Amino acid sequence: MRTIAIVNQKGGCGKTTVSINLASTLAQLGKKILLVDMDSQSHCAVGLAVPEEQIEQSIYDVLISRSRNEPIRLSEILWQISDRLELAPASIDLSAFEQQMAGVGERESCLRDALREVHGDYDYTIVDCPPAVGLLTFNALRAATDVIVPVETGYFALHGLSKQLETLRILCERCTQNVEVRVLASMYDVRTKMAREILSELRSHFGGKMFKTVVNFNTKIKEASSFGQPINEYDSASKGQKDFQALSEEVISSEAKQQRHEMVNSLANQLESISATADELVKAAKPPIRSIKAPRTEKFRPAEAPIAQAQPAKTAQARESGHEQKVTGQQRPTSQHQVTGQHQVTDQQRPVSQHQVTGQHQVTGQHQVTGQQRPASQHQVTGQERQARTSAKLSDYYGVNQIDDAIVFVTLYPRASSVQIAGDFNNWQPVNTPMQKIGDTGVWQTKIKLPHGKYRYRLVVDGQWQQDPYNEMTEVNPFGDFNSVLKVK
Secondary structure (H helix, E strand, O other): OEEEEEOOOOOOOOHHHHHHHHHHHHHHOOOOEEEEEOOOOOHHHHHOOOOHHHOOOOHHHHHHHHHHOOOOOHHHOOEEEEOOEEEEOOOHHHHHHHHHOOOOOOHHHHHHHHHHOOOOOOOEEEEEOOOOOOHHHHHHHHHOOEEEEEEEOOHHHHHHHHHHHHHHHHHHHHHOOOOEEEEEEEEEOOOOHHHHHHHHHHHHHHHHHEEEEEEEOOHHHHHHHHOOOOHHHHOOOOHHHHHHHHHHHHHHHHHHHHHHHHHHHHHHHHHHHHHHHHHHHHHHOOOOOOOOOOOOOOOOOHHHHHHHHHHHHHHHHHHHHOOOOOOOOOOOOHHHOEEOOOOEEOOOOOOHHHOOOOOOOEEEOOEEEOOOOOOHHHOOOOHHHHHHHHHHHHHOOOEEEEEOOEEEEEEEOOOOOOEEEEEHHHOOOHHHOEOEEEOOOOEEEEEEOOOOEEEEEEEEEOOEEEOOOOOOOEEEOOOOOEEEEEEEO
């Protein structure tokens, strides 16, 4: 489920108009939509003809109920506007929300937690934010995957836009999440030179961060709001309807692009991980054994000539008759002899390369090591070999493991300059839990102590949030991604 927050701290820029008509048009295109009104003025209910006197419970009751240990489900307050559109209305009580939640932990996550309960029920959630930067707006940003900033094409709107975007950037950093922020030109009057110049300035400054669609100034949209209807119901042939139709299609197309981008990034991360793991295995492998060159067989001594002369003749005779050579009593069994092409080699003449290696003999390189020399297993281990062995041991423990009373995180990112952990246990603040790089192996490790319980976390690699590739326990988060899961026993 994508959650789109409509945000601008300046009033009169058309936030509610955009929220209502975007939600209604997306529903018309076959999407299941939830519209959440976070403005205490409750204009979404007015714009959709929901009687204010009949609203018994609002989004305020859902948000405040968790702090009172009397949780109210979001589904209990919804109004059905159409087959695919539902409204979570606001009330004047929202104006006291910030004072009511003073001192309450995780107060900026109330909306996010409420939306988790209906995560699989909707395709999009549209959140209409109040015209101020406060706890309600911060709740919307904490729950959002996307932010749309509607900008009236007037001088004062343009003047305050840079401050608005800077404020959003700071708030998103405090939320410790990646939020796609895009600018929407609204209430555009093509007849005025000022509007045309401001639109040109917006496009030159924001480029790809701006919607191609422009919502034109249209009296039909104002009329529709006064009748409590979205524009697609009030006048489906109007220019305003065509603008919101184009905006909805652009929002849907951006989702497809985002999914492809995430898929490409996921595949790239997997390939990088596989490549890095292969490199580590190569480093950890032992050096290949060099081939041993057999020395030449020495010539037979004169005293051994009769045996040496008789043997080739007998071998030739046996070869001609098709029978195998017999072993006499004076000769050793075949299992204890090595017969070369033309000579039988006795114990005294056996080449070094053909000797059976016993516990007292080790052949390394091109040298025979006697029992007086230290076996290869007792050789002094060099620093490089020790580092390779350490890497090989760590590669068996990538992921998260509980060792005694500590939790050890180990991962592999050879090309990363920083790796951090954000999770329930550090209030999703990655700077609080950095991982340490072990030498030049690309292995990152950290150890923390946690009480018993279940925790969710993500890795932050060079500023990019991602799940732990070495932990198979995951669950879907409110933003459509996966959190890694850790259980401490």
